[in-house]
Amino acid sequence: MPDNQVPSVLSLSAIILAGGQSSRMGQDKALLPIQGMPMLKRVYAAAQACAASVYVVTPWPQRYPFLPPGKFIQEVPLPGEVKPAGPLVGFAQGLVQVQTDWTLLLACDLPGLKAEVLQAWSPQLLAVPNHVIALLPRQTKGWEPLCGFYRRSCSPALNRFIHQGGRSFQSWLAEHPVQELPLRDRQMLFNCNTPADLAEFEI
Numbered sequence: 056m057p058d059n060q061v062p063s064v065l066s067l068s069a070i071i072l073a074g075g076q077s078s079r080m081g082q083d084k085a086l087l088p089i090q091g092m093p094m095l096k097r098v099y100a101a102a103q104a105c106a107a108s109v110y111v112v113t114p115w116p117q118r119y120p121f122l123p124p125g126k127f128i129q130e131v132p133l134p135g136e137v138k139p140a141g142p143l144v145g146f147a148q149g150l151v152q153v154q155t156d157w158t159l160l161l162a163c164d165l166p167g168l169k170a171e172v173l174q175a176w177s178p179q180l181l182a183v184p185n186h187v188i189a190l191l192p193r194q195t196k197g198w199e200p201l202c203g204f205y206r207r208s209c210s211p212a213l214n215r216f217i218h219q220g221g222r223s224f225q226s227w228l229a230e231h232p233v234q235e236l237p238l239r240d241r242q243m244l245f246n247c248n249t250p251a252d253l254a255e256f257e258i
Contacts, residue, residue, distance in 0.1 A: 066156065067177055069106035070149040071098055072142050072201065073113040073163040074130045083118060084247055085163040094247065095163045096121050104170035105177050106159055112149040114139050128152055133217075140217075142201065143224050147217055150210050162201035167242035176236060180204060188212070188231045192238040199244050200224035203236055 073085045073095055085095035092100075095111070099122055102109045109126060111119065116127035128149045130139045139145060146160055157180050159173065176190075183190050191203035201224075209231070216227045238244070246252065 067106045067159060067180075067204075068153045068155045068157075069102035069109040069159040069161060070128075070146060070153070071095065071102060071109065071111045071161045071163055072145050072149075073111055073119070074139050074142070074145045075164075085113075085119065087247065089166045093119075093121060094166055095119055098161055098163055098165055098168055101168045101170040101173055102159060102161060105173045107155070108153075110149055110152055111163075112145045141222050143213075143222055143227065144217055146205075147210070147213050150205070150207065150213070153207050156207055158205050158207060160201060160203060160205055162246065164247045165202060165243070165245065166247055167240075167245045168202075169240070169243060172240060172243055176204070179236065183234055184232075186232055187234045189228065189233045190236045191228075191233055192236045192244060194244070197225045198228050198233060200228065202244055 075084065085093065087094045089097050096119075099109055099111065110128050111122060111126055112128045112130050113119070114130045116124070116129065119127075130145045130148055132138055133140050133144060142162075150158060159177075161168070180190060187206075188209040189198075189200075189203060189205045192199040212231065213227065216230070221227055
């Protein structure tokens with residue numbers, strides 16, 4: 056890509072993680088209706104606005120018949136384990152399918168996600184130095200790993216970390232250069248983890 060060319064929709068993929076147990080919500084968060092639309096479908100539509108290919112990583116694709124069947128990546132347990140090992144491993148399994156240099160990673164429980172903000176973010180990838188593996192918003196607790204961009208080239212390092220027993224996004228990111236993604240609207244990062252969270256968002 057020429058140095059002066061803004062990344063186009065064809066240069067970006069998206070991965071949505073929908074493998075959580077939703078234990079605090081008491082039901083599958085991905086299916087919760089937000090303005091009449093399942094939350095996962097809402098996130099998927101926002102991702103489609105800026106990415107040519109959108110994949111959903113989940114252990115149970117049969118739950119989501121409202122999405123294109125060819126876009127699911129089956130999340131599977133690691134060798135010797137019984138259950139899927141969490142979002143970091145799900146991301147690693149999804150990243151194997153990606154062909155673009157950059158991937159937008161999203162959680163399925165982001166009801167405040169806005170397509171126009173994602174579209175405004177993606178041109179910033181052009182200015183990210185080559186040694187930086189991710190462009191992410193920062194929260195008080197650290198990076199927000201499930202609403203930002205990753206280079207496909209981080210895959211080997213990610214898989215080494217997992218092979219060594221690592222399961223924490225924050226611990227993995229602490230080992231690598233990450234650039235902060237400026238964020239004006241904090242509602243973009245609002246997570247629906249409990250019925251109270253859902254009620255707060257809908258107020």
